[in-house]
Amino acid sequence: MLRQFAIIAAATFMFGCQQAPADAQLNERSREEVGEIVRAYILEHPEIIEEALIELQRRAQAREMEDIYAAIERNTDAIYGDERDPRFGGTEPDVTIVEFMDYKCSYCRVANEWVSDVNERYGDRVQFIFKEYPILGPDSLEASRAALAALNQGPEIYELFHRSMINASGPLPTERIDQLAALAGVDVARMRADMEDESIMNHILDVRALGQELDVSGTPFFIVDGVVVAGANQLALEAALQTGLGG
Secondary structure (H helix, E strand, O other): OHHHHHHHHHHHHHHOOOOOOHHHOOOHHHHHHHHHHHHHHHHHOOHHHHHHHHHHHHHHHHHHHHHHHHHHHHOHHHHHOOOOOOEEEOOOOOEEEEEEEOOOOHHHHHHHHHHHHHHHHHHHHEEEEEEEOOOOOHHHHHHHHHHHHHHOOOHHHHHHHHHHHHOOOOOOOHHHHHHHHHHOOOOHHHHHHHHOOHHHHHHHHHHHHHHHHOOOOOOOEEEEOOEEEEOOOHHHHHHHHHHHHOO
């Protein structure tokens, strides 16, 4: 009981006081006595401050996730229905997985191991939608523009090029992008010409605006059958997938 009282009193001292009715207010001496009791307890059990801060952080994160899910509900059409977005897998899937990704992101490379594995295990039961979300500088932007331009040459070409770039470690200068494109069967000259089409950049800007609406501050960011998984947390990704598949 004393511990609960100390936590409540500590929180009051830390985060502000509310004025109580006059007949409930402590006199000055009583307030001093209570203050000394609380101070002594906190000094003896300083971990209660850490516990209070952890609980505050947990509540803040819960509110943040509520905001994200509300934003997902408001933006369902943009998330799932943008026909400009690259996608592969089934056209009538049991589960749809959306990934905001950046080709220079090392965690996206790690997450792609899971993406590839899921594609092999479940085939047309799962559809992947890729949101090109370049946030790591000019190389990232150029790589995304190149990938979307390659999509004009067919989804199979995009998929090969996408996998090549996402698995490539290190910098992605122009020469390397072109080399990876050629190895994936992309008509590089056509890709470079298509990259100048303003519709490519408009698409990227629209995805960026959507990401900001969903508070996507880093990559990868997944929505697996409606469940948000931020980062390359393969256990959380697999759990969300299996729930969606009914497993």
